Amino acid sequence: MNSRIDIQKTYKLYINGKFSRTESGRYFPLKDSRGKATVNLCQASRKDFREAVKFARKAVGGWSSRTAYNRGQILYRIAETLEGRKKQFIQELNHFGITKNNATQEVEITIDRLVYYAGWADKYQALFSSVNPVSSAHYNFSVPEYQGVIAIISPNDNPLLGLASLIAPAFVGGNTIVCLASEKNPLTAITFAEVLHASDIPNGAVNILTGFSSELAEHFSSHKDVNGIVYCGENLELNKSIQENASENVKRIHYYDKINWLINKGQSPYFIMDHSEIKTTWHPIGS
């Protein structure tokens, strides 16, 4: 008789390239599709978020100065690694109530989406840049550049695809990310962090937290060292407070309302542009 007991994984936060527990020591149980509590997840605190932002800020310089080509390579690498672990993701999604067919579709689209943005890495700047006619002896051109640290509150529908569809465009544009996983189904987000970790992303460039948006959204939106915030929730009160807080230091706010991430409309270079600033340079020319 096989008396072996399976080893259960402890799901932790992903901060600065490390899988750490929440400093608060708080956990919340996650119920599977049959209503049975199966895993305990870290309930990230504002201090975990603060740490994540600190490391994300540190990572901005290194990540944004990678060549566009290299950023694309790393995104492609994430897709490759994910492909190799497809089964595990399908199983995890399935375990928490998503049918096997839907789960398979979601994981496959996620992989394709990462490849899609990997392809855009060294093209979107060429597409959205311009040489501007000016009436002086200057060569004048505008180029999209990264914003800095982007805080993302993931949607609950399509927990894996939604997360990846929000992270990928911001990340490929040279930003670093602090992301709160889907509240209802955060499991795949932490497993996705393992994929990121195995894909040569610099420490701190993407940080993933699990916890409650009702608790953390205030800090996501009010932290002065965050340059942009993305959210998708339907709680109007919460959305209002996010916008008010974010306006304090004029964060770039993006509210993606009911976007179907499963279709082609869920991907576009304009999502990269949402996390870019246009930098215009005036260069004198001799006559």
Next chain:
Amino acid sequence: MKANQINIANFRQTPVIDQVGVNERVARLNSRSIKKTSKMAALKLALSMIDLTTLEGMDTPGKVQQLCIKAKHLNHGISDLPHVAAVCVYPSLVKIAKKELNGTSINVASVVTGFPSGQTNFKTRLEEVRYAICEGADEVDMVISRGKFLSGDFQLVFDEIAQTKEECEDIHLKVILETSELSTLDNIRRASEIAMKAGADFIKTSTGKTKCGATQPISLVMLEAIKDFYQKTNKKIGMKPAGGISDSKTAIRYLVMVKEILGNEWLTPTLFRFGASSLANDLLMQITKQQSGAYQSADYFSKD
């Protein structure tokens, strides 16, 4: 030089330090939780204890002026803000700092005696002290001869400090032990005693020019030495950790140590200083965080 002769034997008989005990005590003190109003008070106190420092080969008059302006106007957005204790520069820039800080109660401190290595002849070092004081320094930070100390020539180290103090008269003398080069806590304790007996007003951990700056265990040993010296002589010696203290959390931990070992009397800029450059901004950010509730960004605070 009578005093020296009495002291010769003592330098070899300084207490032996239990390193494990020191580390444990530091860990225990670090577990103190300082929140809300006490945190705010601690942040402001730490701010008032800063020696705002720039000691780079590339320092220019402009850089020093800028630092002085920062010392005078830390942040207009926050009310009831104390000013820093002093601005610390190289001797050649003292005059500029002095002029810039004219009319304020912020002191000008100058590093002297061949900072940071102290490896020039003693006559030149004394000359540098005279020069710094002549230029208007209110406080001088000297370095000890670590090479001489490590080869056991404690008497010479003592004499050099004593002679420097004579040169200073009533100008505040801080003695930098450069603890990272003294190897052991026993040595640090011994160097502290030599400095205090030779007339130091302050003992200071580091130059900030070596790999390792101030650490808590080192500072704890020095604070204990100050306490013992006070109990024996009734003289209050100040303490200045320097190098590597860049965040508010660490600064508050130092304040806890000072309070626990030396008591409230030492919690004043006249007896405790931080040698730091980036700490001031972090304290300002934390104070703003306490007031506004939102975590702050370095983007909104002046760069040094």
